[in-house]
Amino acid sequence: xxxxxxxxxxxxxxxxxxxxxxxxxxxxxxxxxxxxxxxxxxxxxxxxxxxxxxxxxxxxxxxxxxxxxxxxxxxxxxxxxxxxxxxxxxxxxxxxxxxxxxxxxxxxxxxxxxx
Amino acid sequence: xxxxxxxxxxxxxxxxxxxxxxxxxxxxxxxxxxxxxxxxxxxxxxxxxxxxxxxxxxxxxxxxxxxxxxxxxxxxxxxxxxxxxxxxxxxxxxxxxxxxxxxxxxxxxxxxxxxxxxxxxxxxxxxxxxxxxxxxxxxxxxxxxxxxxxxxxxxxxxxxxxxxxxxxxxxxxxxxxxxxxxxxxxxxxxxxxxxxxxxxxxxxxxxxxxxxxxxxxxxxxxxxxxxxxxxxxxxxxxxxxxxxxxxxxx
Amino acid sequence: xxxxxxxxxxxxxxxxxxxxxxxxxxxxxxxxxxxxxxxxxxxxxxxxxxxxxxxxxxxxxxxxxxxxxxxxxxxxxxxxxxxxxxxxxxxxxxxxxxxxxxxxxxxxxxxxxxxxxxxxxxxxxxxxxxxxxxxxxxxxxxxxxxxxxxxxxxxxxxxxxxxxxxxxxxxxxxxxxxxxxxxxxxxxxxxxxxxxxxxxxxxxxxxxxxxxxxxxxxxxxxxxxxxxxxxxxxxxxxxxxxxxxxxxxxxxxxxxxxxxxxxxxxxxxxxxxxxxxxxxxxxxxxxxxxxxxxxxxxxxxxxxxxxxxxxxxxxxxxxxxxxxxxxxxxxxxxxxxxxxxxxxxxxxxxxxxxxxxxxxxxxxxxxxxxxxxxxxxxxxxxxxxxxxxxx
Ligand SMILES: CC(C)(COP(=O)(O)OP(=O)(O)OC[C@H]1O[C@@H](n2cnc3c(N)ncnc32)[C@H](O)[C@@H]1OP(=O)(O)O)[C@@H](O)C(=O)NCCC(=O)NCCS
Ligand SMILES: [Zn+2]
Numbered sequence: 200x201x202x203x204x205x206x207x208x209x210x211x212x213x214x215x216x217x218x219x220x221x222x223x224x225x226x227x228x229x230x231x232x233x234x235x236x237x238x239x240x241x242x243x244x245x246x247x248x249x250x251x252x253x254x255x256x257x258x259x260x261x262x263x264x265x266x267x268x269x270x271x272x273x274x275x276x277x278x279x280x281x282x283x284x285x286x287x288x289x290x291x292x293x294x295x296x297x298x299x300x301x302x303x304x305x306x307x308x309x310x311x312x313x314x
Numbered sequence: 315x316x317x318x319x320x321x322x323x324x325x326x327x328x329x330x331x332x333x334x335x336x337x338x339x340x341x342x343x344x345x346x347x348x349x350x351x352x353x354x355x356x357x358x359x360x361x362x363x364x365x366x367x368x369x370x371x372x373x374x375x376x377x378x379x380x381x382x383x384x385x386x387x388x389x390x391x392x393x394x395x396x397x398x399x400x401x402x403x404x405x406x407x408x409x410x411x412x413x414x415x416x417x418x419x420x421x422x423x424x425x426x427x428x429x430x431x432x433x434x435x436x437x438x439x440x441x442x443x444x445x446x447x448x449x450x451x452x453x454x455x456x457x458x459x460x461x462x463x464x465x466x467x468x469x470x471x472x473x474x475x476x477x478x479x480x481x482x483x484x485x486x487x488x489x490x491x492x493x494x495x496x497x498x499x500x501x502x503x504x505x506x507x508x509x510x511x512x513x514x515x516x517x518x519x520x521x522x523x524x525x526x527x528x529x530x531x532x533x534x535x536x537x538x539x540x541x542x543x544x545x546x547x548x549x550x551x552x553x554x555x556x557x558x559x560x561x562x563x564x
Numbered sequence: 565x566x567x568x569x570x571x572x573x574x575x576x577x578x579x580x581x582x583x584x585x586x587x588x589x590x591x592x593x594x595x596x597x598x599x600x601x602x603x604x605x606x607x608x609x610x611x612x613x614x615x616x617x618x619x620x621x622x623x624x625x626x627x628x629x630x631x632x633x634x635x636x637x638x639x640x641x642x643x644x645x646x647x648x649x650x651x652x653x654x655x656x657x658x659x660x661x662x663x664x665x666x667x668x669x670x671x672x673x674x675x676x677x678x679x680x681x682x683x684x685x686x687x688x689x690x691x692x693x694x695x696x697x698x699x700x701x702x703x704x705x706x707x708x709x710x711x712x713x714x715x716x717x718x719x720x721x722x723x724x725x726x727x728x729x730x731x732x733x734x735x736x737x738x739x740x741x742x743x744x745x746x747x748x749x750x751x752x753x754x755x756x757x758x759x760x761x762x763x764x765x766x767x768x769x770x771x772x773x774x775x776x777x778x779x780x781x782x783x784x785x786x787x788x789x790x791x792x793x794x795x796x797x798x799x800x801x802x803x804x805x806x807x808x809x810x811x812x813x814x815x816x817x818x819x820x821x822x823x824x825x826x827x828x829x830x831x832x833x834x835x836x837x838x839x840x841x842x843x844x845x846x847x848x849x850x851x852x853x854x855x856x857x858x859x860x861x862x863x864x865x866x867x868x869x870x871x872x873x874x875x876x877x878x879x880x881x882x883x884x885x886x887x888x889x890x891x892x893x894x895x896x897x898x899x900x901x902x903x904x905x906x907x908x909x910x911x912x913x914x915x916x917x918x919x920x921x922x923x924x925x926x927x928x929x930x931x932x933x934x935x936x937x938x939x940x941x942x943x944x945x946x947x948x949x950x951x952x953x954x955x
Contacts, residue, residue, distance in 0.1 A: 218696035218815055246822065249709030249768045255686045255701055263701050267710055267817045275817040279700050287717060299699045306699040339757030341764060341774065343750030432747045434763055507759045 202295035203238035204309055206274055210235060217274050241293035243270035245311065248285050257299055268293070268311055278309035290314045325394035330415055333399060333446050335517060336508040340433045344403050347512055347520045348442045351398040351410075355524060356389040359400070362407050362526050363427070369533045373462035374427075380461075380485065381425040384412055396424075399446065401439045403430070405525040409439035413447070413456070421447035421456040422484055423493075426465065429527040437468055441506045448498045457490040459483040472505060473497055565661040568804045569794035570786050570951065572600025573913045578744045578782035578901030580677040585612070585619045586627035589673030592785040592906075593632050596669070600787045600797070606665035607638040609656050611648035611672040612905035615641070617687050619675050628671065645691050646854070647940030648672060649784070649908020650947035654807045656788045666790050672909030673783035684779050688904070691941045693815040705776055707816050707942040708855040709768030714823050715857060716770065719872040723770060725879070727751045729856035730774045730898055732884055737895025739925040744780045744901030775856040780901030784909040786916065800920045806841070806950035808834025816942050825865045827946040828937060832866035835935070839950035843867030846889060846950075847931040848918045850911035852939035853896040859883075862937050863891060866948070885926060893918060893926045908938035912949060919953040 206217045210233040214225035217239060221232070248266035264280040268291055279298055282291070291311040298308040335349035351359065363385065366378040387393045393414060401409035408430045413423040423443060428436030447456045458475060460466035469475060470491055479489035498506070512520075574595025581588050589610060597603075610625040621627065629639035644651040649672035656668040676684045689703040697707075715721050731751055737743035754764040754774045764772045794801055810830035813819055819826070836842065843866060851866070853859035860874040868889050869877045877883060883891040894900045894914040897907060915934035917923045934951040 217818075218693060247710040247713045249706050249713065249771075250766065251701065251703065251706045251709065251768045252765065253681070253685055253703070253705065253767055255689055255703060256682045258701055263706075265700060265702060265706050265710065267822070275822075277697050277700060277702060277815070277817050287713065299701060308699050338759040339753055339763075340759075341749045341753040342747065343753035343757075432745065438759075438762075504762060504765075507762045509758060 202307060203241075204276060204295065206237045206239045207234035208237050209233065215272065215274060217276060239274055239276070240271040241309070242314070243268045243291060243293070245280070245285055245287060245289050245291050246275065247287060248280050257301055266291075266311060276309060278311055280311045282311065282313050324391045328395050328415060330395060330397060331450050333397070333450055334510060335512045335520075336442065336510045337512045337516060338438055338508040340403070340435070342433060345516060346401050346403045346408055346435065346438065347516055348399055348401045348439060348508070349512075349517070349520060351400045353389060355400075356385050356398070358524050359398070359407070359410060360385055360389075362429070362524070362530075363410065366427070366429075366531060369531050371533070372464060372531070374531055377425055377427055377461055381410065381412065381427055384424055385410075388412070397446070399439065399443055400524065401435060401442075402520045402524065405519050405523060407524050407527050408435045411439045411443040413443055415447075415451060415453070416457070419454045421451065421453045423447075423456050423458045424485065429530045431531065437472075437505070438508070440469065441501070442508065444493055444498055445506055448493075448495050455492045455494040457481060457483055457492055459485050459488050459490060461485070469493075473501055566663055567791045568657050568660045568788050569791060570802045570804055570912070570916050571603070571667070571789045571794050571797055571799065572596040572598075572785075572787040573916045574599065574785040575742050575910060575913050576782050576784070577742045578780040578903055578906070578910065581675065581781040583675075585615055585621045585673060585675045586624060586631055588675055588781060589624065589628045589671050589783045590631045592673070592783040593628065593669060593671050596785040596787050597632075600789075603667045603787065603789065603793060605634050605637050605667055605669045605787070607640070607656070607659055607668045608632075608634055609640050609642055609652040609668065609670045611642045611644070611652035611670070611909060612674060613643055613645060613648050614674060614676055614687055614904065617690070618679050618684070624673065628673075634669075643905070645940035645945060646852070646902075646904045647908060647938045647945050647947050648905040649910065650912070650936065650938035650949055651809070651908065651940075653786060653788070653804070653909060653912055653949060654809060654947055656786075657804055657807050660788050660790055666793050668788045669785065670788060670909060671783060671785045672903075672906035674903035674905040675781045676779050676903060677781050681779065696815040696817065703768075704942060705768040705771060705855070708857060709771045711816070711822070711942070712770050712855070712857045715861065718823055719875070721857070721860060721875045723755060723772075724751065725860065725875040726771070726775050726856040727755045728878055729853065729859050730754065732878075733853065733859075733892050733896040733898040733900075736885060736893050736926055737899035740895050740900060742782075743895040743899055744778050744782075745895070745899045749774060771855055771857070777854045777897040777902040780903045782901060782903040782910070783906045784913045786909055786912050801954040802916050802919050803952050803954055804949060805952040806835040806837070806839030808832060808836075808838065808948045810834070810946055812944045812946075814941070814944055823861075825861055825943045825946075827943050828862055828865040828939065828948075831946040831948040832935075832937060835948035835950045836867070839933075839952060841933055841950060841952075845933050846935045847933050848893060848915065848928045849889060849891050849935040849937070850894060850896065850914050851891055851937045852907070852911075853892060853898045854902055854939070856898060858939065859891060859896065859898075862939070863889075866935065866937055885928065890928045893923065893928060908936070908947065911936040911938060912951070915949075915951050919951055
């Protein structure tokens, strides 16, 4: 089964949100949870990134590259970037993978690769 | 008596190549020179190191006591194949590192003492000592221990030292760690930096005189603060405040 | 609403302090009490972020109120991320302004060095969005790094500008006894020398070691009072003339214009409007420079400079001690230190000293209007304060 990140589309006004929120940020008055679940596209444009050298304890690597990507539908997501020499504005494609192991919990999230 | 007892007591020295001085720029913009201390300079160093025996924070007391004895032993020929490097900023003593040659392949790192804080002075001096072993003496590895948490962070963690726990270190017989040539090469250019040759005027200034440190670590205001520390302690600032409160200061 | 005055301030060094959190908190409280002549305290507000997570101390205000023998005064602990300090001052302000209390004590306190660096970074990272940021390894420095890259691209800010902020604030801290770092640094030493990469390595590129504030312990205190109480004191009258608070999206990625810090803009406008001043009227400001880039951006968002021109003003020296609008005379978070919960109160402490004319070597001449910006999360909760000296 293909894994996805999901966006939340307001049933009243159609506004798409990511991450999840209780109340639509546009019409502000849908009774809560009135959202449709929509899989987000995985490809987009790398807006910005950083190579992080002081990592939280769960990561056993020397450096982690993180970035914010604007997906094809305009939604922005933060994710890990697995690209040697990234540059701003480049096209990237995402994959859902295990991104962080916290004890016995595996967290899945989006990792971006070069197209 | 015809036998010269001193000849028996004095260890046989193996020839060691001289250390070629180097220098680097610190965050504050000053240049720091690291060079080999001459034996006749040791008494001077002893005088500057001695006050730190009473600095009961960040393990300055323990490290200084041991370093003092090693310096003295070097001066009086009681350690085999020891050497001492000094770091100077504008002539002023900034750090002392020492160690010894164990055999052709292995070096033994003794101590690192920073007399100025917050500028990686100690880290640069330690890196230079490793360079002396690996690059100048062409040894395969150097055995290292840490006597303080800061030291552990600086050496074991920053260099990712290998364990050599089967070898007791000469400092207290504790399990050793090793900085191998491979680890050293990996740190080249990042942790191990500096330039050669040292400009003449800088070297002359450094060799002319070792100026005492202007801002050496000082004892805690109140030793109680140190003993209350959960780990090691620098916690004396509140004591200053207490004195302010009670009107003893200002 | 009644007028509110700051009648006493106190601070501990921002550094590593090997004392129980409650004691650290109480020290600055004692200093302030002494200065204010031991007034009756009706309510104690204690700002703190990590008591539970780092120091095994919940309900800090209850511990402090008793330790200071202020019982049965009311006591409330306030956790609002790195903006806890100014948030607590805002609560104290409301208490007095509403007429409910005559005097209120606000303490900000933090003890982060009890744990190692990894743990404290992780602790601060718990401010981020749990699902959209945290799980990826996002920390505050990484958010700041991504933000800096955008800002550099858009407005031409360079590493040199960032280094200039660090150098300026380190220099200011040299004259501040209570500052964490007393190390004069130079642009040559942290940027240009061949050893600069070792002395000043990347933390979250393009941000480097000297672009980030240290992890500090410490506390600061401000005692607030009504006009009636304040006028009996023989100290210059410092009025807390304006307060403002605004929020923004939790996840940074959701902001419409990622280089804007709207919460700063709004909180600042509120705090200035309430005080009846304009940005140009401010004589001295403490901005939240947890990362050097933030000082530049906040100086624009609060209105001192046009958007995108903060770094040019910095180049011209307008934010230095003798410039048009001196920023972070205390050394800022960068060099004075950043005990998260205490920071906002520490900023107010500096401004009160400046307005009283008690800032010693770092005194800004004739400062009568002071401003602080305390920045929570990565700009998702911001509190600004305006202080005015009354003649
Ligand atoms: C270990 C040592 C050589 C490292 O020197 P260095 O690389 O120049 O580093 P510094 O000592 O300046 O800084 C190390 C830590 O001390 C802190 N520090 C800096 N200035 C300080 C000051 N004035 N007072 C107290 N602590 C200070 C730094 O913030 C840093 O802590 P952090 O890593 O948590 O941020 C030095 O600390 C020292 O001589 N310690 C005593 C002897 C010792 O332990 N030797 C090693 C034995 S193996
Ligand atoms: Zn809607």
